[in-house]
Amino acid sequence: MTLIKKIKKDYFNSPLNSILTLLVIFLLTKVGIWFVNWAFINAVWVGDSAAVATKNGATWAFIVNKIRFFMFGFFPKDQIWRIIVAIVLIAMSMIPYFIKGIKYKIFIFAGHMLLWPLIIFIMLSGGGIFEKVSTNDWGGLTLTIILSLLGLLYSFPIGVVLALSRRSELPVIRGLSIAYIEFFRGIPLITILFMSSVVVPFFLPEGVAIDKIVRVVIGMTFFQSAYLAEVIRGGLQAIPKGQYEAAESLGFRFGLQSYLIILPQVFKITVSNIGGISISFIKDTTLVLIIGMFDLLGIVNPLASDSNWLGMEPEGLIFAGIVYWLICYSISRITDKAEDKLNTLPESGDKK
């Protein structure tokens, strides 16, 4: 009863609003029905070419057929196990984070900064051990994840250092940090990517070649670290002066004070912002398609140019969109969970 009243009050409170409400309901139903028909009822799931397509249905057979390319780009089919192994190795390298009683977790992180690129280089590139696979053949979701993972891995510590430097009492350090942050926040990522792919090679001495992926990761790191620095600085500003004074009066110096007392509290405050900004960094990796890399989004076009599968862009784009959404949504859920966990105190003192 009250629900009906509420609906009446909110949506049908004047003739014009009633008409608008009905119109919106009509359009939503229409579009909804059309979409369900297209995506499910008339959709085709199996087939070898665009010939199986129906007029009013999605041809998911395209995705089913090309799923390997969406996931692994143009990586040779018989070498794909190497990507899987790399993923497993990277996942395993995170186990120490969850072991209690490790005193210097920061060294694990530092270890990852060396280890992950090494794993990726050896397993994906070949590293002189396996058959060489050119980075031009890396693509799809694999490339998206590599760029996101490495970008965040490096921009995070650099962002922390920048944020701390920006609050330094030494004018030189503070000035350099401000210059860096404002410079990289002031130019669009796409400009940085162009610079790194076109301009940087031009200035490198002859005979020196830095792989495109490395240049892109470096460019993204510059950009992202500047943004992260600002998020972290916001957190630093929220820490009361008394925390620094208590730490100092116990004999802590800058390094340990930051690591043990200040930064843990900063992460607690900023975890949802960091999650949000990580999501936008991941979405930003799609820009690499402009410099000719085939990440999950960039690979839709070449795949839909297959003469067997002409005109499959909509299906490809929708699929890529769903995968991006799944990734970003999971991160958002994880940071929500992390935030809850960080902000609830244990019920009583009996545990542990």
Add this chain to the structure above:
Amino acid sequence: MSENSIITINGLNKWYGDFHVLKDVDLRVEAGEKIVVCGPSGSGKSTLIRCINHLEKHQKGSINVLGNELNDDIKNISAIREEVGMCFQSFNLFPHLSILDNLTLAPIWVRKMSKKDAEKIAWKYLKRVNIAEHAHKFPAQLSGGQQQRAAIARSLCMQPKIMLFDEPTSALDPEMVNEVLDVMVSLAEEGMTMIVVTHEMGFARRVADHVIFMDEGKIVERQVPDKFFKNPENERTIEFLKQIHAIS
């Protein structure tokens, strides 16, 4: 410099910008001595004791703590801070750590003690200040009085030779003041060298060897408590004591 003095301050001057906060302050504290500092708001009490562990930097004069001359050398400053505990009006416990972890953090990381030894000391002081049953709680789960006692215990875990207190009870509800003062009294009875900024005149009477009265950045009067409360010499001291109804 007297043989026994463990803090010697000579001709101390400090400015905040143009504002002259401390004016030619001289102070000598002997080992085991308890000094209570009082005075009107803004007279520089906090600034003075914060200079002793270099939370504030002085511009003129000298401060010698435990034989170390305070200068800008960060190593020297840290060395002094390890021996000088400090308690604040606002407790300043680390909110992201349990009480036990608050207590063991500095012993482990600054003193490089093993976790086991640090926890042993921590438990000893947790019992001393009567909050052992709250060891695994977080600061936000404790009352103000409990938090301040935890903060005192945290300082004691570094086994300091000197303890500085900056109005440790003035942020507390009245019914919690005594539980904190009791801890401080027992600490005093054990012979700790203490400099306490407080307006708890009962505490001063009971514990202090000397009471110092500060006004406008100067030490105006220094007396044994009996004389300080019965017949202070300085006009402004009398005025101040009247205001807080402590004159007898």
